[in-house]
Amino acid sequence: MxxxxxxxxxKQEADIYLxxxxxxxxxxxxxxxxxxxxxxxxxxxxxxxxxxxxASGKIEKIIPGWKANRLVFIxxxxxxxxxVIVDESGLVIERLDNSDQISQKEIEQYxxxxxxxxxxxxxxLNTSAMTSGTVSKVEKGSVIxxxxxxxxxxxxxxxxxxxxYRNLFIVGENAQVNFVESFHTIGDxxxxxxxxxxxxxxxxxxxxxxxxxxxxxxxxxxxxSSIKQLDTCVFNAATITLGGKMxxxxxxxxxxxxxCEANLNGLYLVTGKSHVDNHxxxxxxxxxxNSNELYKGVLDENATGVFNGKIYVxxxxxxxxxxxxxxxxxxxxxxTINTKPQLEIWADDVKCSHxxxxxxxxxxxxxxxxxxxxxxxxxRALVLYAFAMEVIDNIKIEGLREYLDERIAExxx
Amino acid sequence: MSKDDxxxxxxxxxxxxxxxxxxxxxxxxxxxxxxxxxxxxxxKKEEPEWLLEWRLEAFRxxxxxxxxxxxxxxxxxxxxxxxxxxxxxxQSAKPNSLDEVDPELRKTFEKLGIxxxxxxxxxxxxxxxxxxxxxxxxxxxxKLNELGIIFSSFSEAVKExxxxxxxxxxxxxxxxxxxxxxxxxxxxxxxSFCYIPKGVRCPMELSTYFxxxxxxxxxxxxxxxxxxxxSYVSYLEGCTAPMRDENQLxxxxxxxxxxxxAEVKYSTVQNWYPGDKDGKGGIYNFVTKRGICSGDNSKxxxxxxxxxxxxxxxxxxxxxxxxxxxxxxxxxxxxNNMQQxxxxxxxxxxxxxxxxxxxxxxxxxxxxxxxxRGLVTVMKQAENxxxxxxxxxxxxxxxxxxxxxxxIEVKNSSGLVEHEATTSKIGEDQIFYCNQRGIDTENAxxxxxxxxxxxxxxxxxxxxxxxxxxxxxxxxxGSVG
Numbered sequence: 001m002x003x004x005x006x007x008x009x010x011k012q013e014a015d016i017y018l019x020x021x022x023x024x025x026x027x028x029x030x031x032x033x034x035x036x037x038x039x040x041x042x043x044x045x046x047x048x049x050x051x052x053x054x055a056s057g058k059i060e061k062i063i064p065g066w067k068a069n070r071l072v073f074i075x076x077x078x079x080x081x082x083x084v085i086v087d088e089s090g091l092v093i094e095r096l097d098n099s100d101q102i103s104q105k106e107i108e109q110y111x112x113x114x115x116x117x118x119x120x121x122x123x124x125l126n127t128s129a130m131t132s133g134t135v136s137k138v139e140k141g142s143v144i145x146x147x148x149x150x151x152x153x154x155x156x157x158x159x160x161x162x163x164x165y166r167n168l169f170i171v172g173e174n175a176q177v178n179f180v181e182s183f184h185t186i187g188d189x190x191x192x193x194x195x196x197x198x199x200x201x202x203x204x205x206x207x208x209x210x211x212x213x214x215x216x217x218x219x220x221x222x223x224x225s226s227i228k229q230l231d232t233c234v235f236n237a238a239t240i241t242l243g244g245k246m247x248x249x250x251x252x253x254x255x256x257x258x259x260c261e262a263n264l265n266g267l268y269l270v271t272g273k274s275h276v277d278n279h280x281x282x283x284x285x286x287x288x289x290n291s292n293e294l295y296k297g298v299l300d301e302n303a304t305g306v307f308n309g310k311i312y313v314x315x316x317x318x319x320x321x322x323x324x325x326x327x328x329x330x331x332x333x334x335x336t337i338n339t340k341p342q343l344e345i346w347a348d349d350v351k352c353s354h355x356x357x358x359x360x361x362x363x364x365x366x367x368x369x370x371x372x373x374x375x376x377x378x379x380r381a382l383v384l385y386a387f388a389m390e391v392i393d394n395i396k397i398e399g400l401r402e403y404l405d406e407r408i409a410e411x412x413x
Numbered sequence: 414m415s416k417d418d419x420x421x422x423x424x425x426x427x428x429x430x431x432x433x434x435x436x437x438x439x440x441x442x443x444x445x446x447x448x449x450x451x452x453x454x455x456x457k458k459e460e461p462e463w464l465l466e467w468r469l470e471a472f473r474x475x476x477x478x479x480x481x482x483x484x485x486x487x488x489x490x491x492x493x494x495x496x497x498x499x500x501x502x503x504q505s506a507k508p509n510s511l512d513e514v515d516p517e518l519r520k521t522f523e524k525l526g527i528x529x530x531x532x533x534x535x536x537x538x539x540x541x542x543x544x545x546x547x548x549x550x551x552x553x554x555x556k557l558n559e560l561g562i563i564f565s566s567f568s569e570a571v572k573e574x575x576x577x578x579x580x581x582x583x584x585x586x587x588x589x590x591x592x593x594x595x596x597x598x599x600x601x602x603x604x605s606f607c608y609i610p611k612g613v614r615c616p617m618e619l620s621t622y623f624x625x626x627x628x629x630x631x632x633x634x635x636x637x638x639x640x641x642x643x644s645y646v647s648y649l650e651g652c653t654a655p656m657r658d659e660n661q662l663x664x665x666x667x668x669x670x671x672x673x674x675a676e677v678k679y680s681t682v683q684n685w686y687p688g689d690k691d692g693k694g695g696i697y698n699f700v701t702k703r704g705i706c707s708g709d710n711s712k713x714x715x716x717x718x719x720x721x722x723x724x725x726x727x728x729x730x731x732x733x734x735x736x737x738x739x740x741x742x743x744x745x746x747x748x749n750n751m752q753q754x755x756x757x758x759x760x761x762x763x764x765x766x767x768x769x770x771x772x773x774x775x776x777x778x779x780x781x782x783x784x785x786r787g788l789v790t791v792m793k794q795a796e797n798x799x800x801x802x803x804x805x806x807x808x809x810x811x812x813x814x815x816x817x818x819x820x821i822e823v824k825n826s827s828g829l830v831e832h833e834a835t836t837s838k839i840g841e842d843q844i845f846y847c848n849q850r851g852i853d854t855e856n857a858x859x860x861x862x863x864x865x866x867x868x869x870x871x872x873x874x875x876x877x878x879x880x881x882x883x884x885x886x887x888x889x890x891g892s893v894g
Contacts, residue, residue: 010624029483036739105861171746229644276606315811318811328823330825330826330828331821331826332826333793333824333825333827334793335826336822336823336824337820337821337822337823338820338821338823339820339821339822340818340819340820340821341817341819341832341834342816342817342818342819343806343813343815343817343834343836344814344816344817345806345808345815345816345836346811346812346813346814347808347810347811347812348808348810348811348838349811349838350808350836350837350838351835351836351837352835352836352837353833353834353835354830354832354833354834355832356819356821356830356831356832356833357829357830357831357832358821358828358829358830358831359821359829359830360826360827360829394562407660413766
């Protein structure tokens, strides 16, 4: 990609912001519970973005079986040999650094506009680098049969790995598409990935977006997904985290016109020393929009969960319905949950609510199962499985649902 | 203009009732803040050396602190050198009975509707009246003395019971706790002190009435309530201020200490001058209130009805240290015109089997902003902790805002924490239901809002519930809710 003046000034803006603010510390309200900067400075300061990756045998193993338009990146490098495109019509997927079918002008119209470099230090960091990643476009009126799956693999078998990805999805009018982003790790060392994804959802279109963090125990991840809903459209998202050293997901949705609907789901089922932080923000700017949010968490051993859900309802956004729910189960006394569901409302004719619970497994439910001859371990697993499935059931891709189902069942034993 | 709008208009332009001033001769310090002023106040109060030192230390810490910027409120920079830090109504000698109190002063209280004498006879509420942060009269003292209850102004307590004051002052809200608490610790001029001895159930409501009268002054009072083992006390606080064009600062500190099996109920009806409808003038109410359930089975309950102040910034909190201790927070916060409120609570669960309950009802009208900000922490050792929080917001008009910032931190798996919040306006179906049954819209709205706030109003002691309902009614007038 040629660096145009627009792109250049975007990067410059990011650099200036970074220079001025640096990475956030615990005094920063947004990063109060997640001391990312400390970890990053300690572990990754001297790490260069490495390229070498081999271990191809291992990689094939983690590529899931369900059929998709799949692009694979390892340590920031695109791997053509592992990637496959199955839907030829109505869909263009290109690399950010090598795009020719999607015009530079179109890219610049959105890139860095949804996720502004000055909105978050990690977005600035990503913008400042911005080399690896994808640009995708779904043509007007196209219904894409198979999901677009971006796989990001950190291979730390040669030492600590560090990578940054930038993705832009443009969904045309009346189109339908599923996007999946998944993060994986190979190797024993820790790795860092910082990704930014921007999604434009046009009029009358339906977009499903799934972000998975599955086999990534050594991963430190910061990801920001910024979505702009243009007019009368539906956006469904699910963020599933089953592992990771320190994970931070930002999901920002802006409703730029009337009659938009957004459904956000999240599941974090972690153990060990995992730290999972989900920040979501839904900005209702126009009337007659709906948003629904359900985040569930199960935390075992020394795991820490953080949830911050913001709902903004701007003064003119009358007739808004916005609901938010966060439910957590703590399985151990060393596990911690910090949650902050936040409503900011400036319009009066609205229905907004949030609920949040933290508790443990229901003894009565366990007893019910045990009285029917199910062992304690099995009963526990069953109850937790059912708890998690409420989120998984909302996933629209059958193959992905089964894939997650298996992983969760395996995890719970 | 539709009826609704009309009602809204009427309500939002309602004048402040307590906006009068009384010409009281004042004894005040020059404006500004420095070590000399702190010394001046201390000397005026004839305080012992240790208290002066305590104040000076707080002052030094305050100088190094920064004004907090995180509340969801905005106001012009306060110039702390413009404020008069000490202002006392002039009295020739300490009065022995109410008859000797300056008649002007008594008129003030009559205007406030708290005729001290009448209260004495009728309601059996012991009142400590504080004008411009100096306690001017305390009623029912003798009767309380018989039971061993100490209820007096802070400066009196410092003279008569220095050991108690010294032991508990700053024990719940340390001098350097936050910017405004530090400021208060340095310059507090008076306040109330209350001690309930072991096993005594205080037979009457104790009450403090605060009034800012003089111009340009800040009010910095300090309340300290100590409930010894097995005791019980219900404490009321009310406040008003004259209408003035400039903003006045009120930075108070309330500390509550509850020993084993003790119970303290603290109720506030806050009606400081809120400023006019363009947001001119009004009180900045920046208050630190905190209680500690230090012993097992103790209980602290906060109830507040917040209708006044240009800006309210307060979080009455409970530290649940003793096992089986209970913390409660009930709040109705009503904001109108240009008022801003950022209020809520903190429940810190430390002991085992601790329970807390939060019920917060916000009503915003006009162009006001109303925020709930709360923290529920369950520490690692707090087994079987239980919390339930509910915060509802009611919006009236499309120019106001309602915000919720609940922080929930749980570190123990046996804890059960629930939080729910809703934001809505009064449903048209609700109004319709009432209309159908012959209740006009105005009354229907009043009915609905009253029902909405009932859960909190029910917690208030009788004497205050009446006043609170009146205040709400004023807010409700013709309205809205």
